[in-house]
Amino acid sequence: MRRVIFLSLIAIFFSLWTTPIIAQTKASGLPLPRYVSLRATKVNMRTGPGVQYPVKWEYRRKLLPIEIIAEYGTWRKVRDWQGAQGWVHQNMLSGRRTFIVTEKVRTVRRDPKTKSPGVVSLEPGVIGRVQFCLADSTWCQVEVDGHYGWLRRVEFWGVYRHETLK
Numbered sequence: 001m002r003r004v005i006f007l008s009l010i011a012i013f014f015s016l017w018t019t020p021i022i023a024q025t026k027a028s029g030l031p032l033p034r035y036v037s038l039r040a041t042k043v044n045m046r047t048g049p050g051v052q053y054p055v056k057w058e059y060r061r062k063l064l065p066i067e068i069i070a071e072y073g074t075w076r077k078v079r080d081w082q083g084a085q086g087w088v089h090q091n092m093l094s095g096r097r098t099f100i101v102t103e104k105v106r107t108v109r110r111d112p113k114t115k116s117p118g119v120v121s122l123e124p125g126v127i128g129r130v131q132f133c134l135a136d137s138t139w140c141q142v143e144v145d146g147h148y149g150w151l152r153r154v155e156f157w158g159v160y161r162h163e164t165l166k
Contacts, residue, residue: 027071028090033079035158038064039094045086049075056086063127065098065158081157097130097165099142099151099158106156108149112139119149128156135164 038059045057049072059080069085070077076093079085081100101122109116122128128144139150140159153159 032071033067033069035065035067035097035160036076036093037096037098038062038066039092043088043092045078045084045088047086049073049077049087053087057084061127063094063096063098063129065100065127066093068093097158099128099130099140099156101126101128101155102157106151108142108144108147108151110149112137112141112150116150120144120147130159130165133159133163133165135162140165 038061041060041062043059044055045059046053047056064080066078066080066088068076069079072087074090075087076090077085078088078093081102101124103124105124106122107118108120108122110119122144126144128142131141131143131148133140133153138152138154140153142149142151142156153161159165
């Protein structure tokens with residue numbers, strides 16, 4: 001009889017112990033991978049999904065685009081435009097879509113055409129907002145410091161090749 005009671009208590013203990021873990025690993029239900037941006041000026045990227053893990057990198061650029069590649073509870077495994085990966089708490093991320101200019105100076109165009117007049121030139125590392133992208137187009141409408149225009153998807157990081165953004 002003692003053995004039955006002991007085994008029952010162990011079963012109850014393990015069921016109570018594992019319940020929070022199951023609840024904690026529940027995902028957001030949003031598609032993966034997906035782009036978001038940093039909500040704050042200072043954001044820590046950690047080596048694992050929790051404050052007990054060491055800080056791997058500290059971002060100091062609000063609105064920097066980040067790609068979420070995995071989820072664990074309230075933590076998101078992210079990748080930045082240079083390929084660095086780590087974990088960030090969901091409160092430090094925003095659904096606002098932004099982009100970062102890569103490689104060389106890019107010209108934002110008045111219309112989605114290569115020969116269209118330039119609105120503004122952007123240096124590598126400049127961050128702007130993605131207004132929308134059409135699935136059947138290689139162009140996205142963007143905004144940088146009040147300047148609106150068009151950039152080709154290959155000229156920046158922050159949207160997928162055939163993604164539609166409205």
